[in-house]
Amino acid sequence: MPRQKRSSTPRLPRFSPTRIGLYLFCPRAYFFYYQRGLKWGGLSAGHAFGGSLHRALQAFHERGGVEQVSLEELQAELRERWSAAGYASPEEAAAHLQAGEELLRQYYQSAPEPGRSTLWTERTVQHRYEDFVLFGKVDRLDRRPDGALEVVDYKSGRLTVTAEEVRASLALKVYQLLVARENPGTEVYTGILCLRSGVHVSIHRGAEELEEAEREIRQIVHTLLLDEAMAPIPGPQCRDCVYPRVCPAGRQWLITHDGSWTSPPAARSAETPPSPEAD
Numbered sequence: 001m002p003r004q005k006r007s008s009t010p011r012l013p014r015f016s017p018t019r020i021g022l023y024l025f026c027p028r029a030y031f032f033y034y035q036r037g038l039k040w041g042g043l044s045a046g047h048a049f050g051g052s053l054h055r056a057l058q059a060f061h062e063r064g065g066v067e068q069v070s071l072e073e074l075q076a077e078l079r080e081r082w083s084a085a086g087y088a089s090p091e092e093a094a095a096h097l098q099a100g101e102e103l104l105r106q107y108y109q110s111a112p113e114p115g116r117s118t119l120w121t122e123r124t125v126q127h128r129y130e131d132f133v134l135f136g137k138v139d140r141l142d143r144r145p146d147g148a149l150e151v152v153d154y155k156s157g158r159l160t161v162t163a164e165e166v167r168a169s170l171a172l173k174v175y176q177l178l179v180a181r182e183n184p185g186t187e188v189y190t191g192i193l194c195l196r197s198g199v200h201v202s203i204h205r206g207a208e209e210l211e212e213a214e215r216e217i218r219q220i221v222h223t224l225l226l227d228e229a230m231a232p233i234p235g236p237q238c239r240d241c242v243y244p245r246v247c248p249a250g251r252q253w254l255i256t257h258d259g260s261w262t263s264p265p266a267a268r269s270a271e272t273p274p275s276p277e278a279d
């Protein structure tokens, strides 16, 4: 029997906001992480906390949300999905778990805007361009009362956020673009929900703005794809980078500006600098 021919469709490189963000942070750091396979660092408490909350909220919405799940059951979801990895001590992990339960209580009790519904949570969306695939993991997608879609990004470490910060977020720009491209003809908003305070700020991008965002993202990806040198760009971001040990240019910058260079930063926030482990 003749062998079946394999599909000749080439596997395209894949880029997420995290990957693009690390390249913008410093091309050399991108090279170390994605091409040399050097670890970015251990799991931080911020990431561990955010991860456990995301898993609990995913289970909550998949089970039907407030209509079907009690507050106690939601808090039990958190305990069941809790990961103590990334905390400095069992006491620190226990304090975060308690804070997480309180945060979920606020989430549960804050009445959703009338007419708003959650369509899904924690899903990877992607769009294929001719020479790469753009993808990102969306925390939550809502249908707004006006029929538009809204990408909702959870922030577990923040109390407040501004519309400018939402607009400036590369990740949210990518998520909004991806959801818009997968749902042509539907208006798409994007917003940040601060889980600690319930503050929720969202913005809209029209067709022109989305096209501009798409041009910008494609240009960055094309620059990255053609960049063979992945040269270091030493600067203040070296203070947040884990690679000075293997990066002479970064070490030199730190010695010149700070008088010394130290080991990789032990504690980083869940948001900055871009944390490749998030993918």
Ligand code: SF4
Binding pocket: 025, 026, 027, 028, 029, 232, 233, 234, 235, 237, 238, 241, 242, 243, 244, 247, 249, 250, 251
């Ligand atoms: S130490 Fe500085 S120059 Fe080197 S990879 Fe990190 S950010 Fe780039």
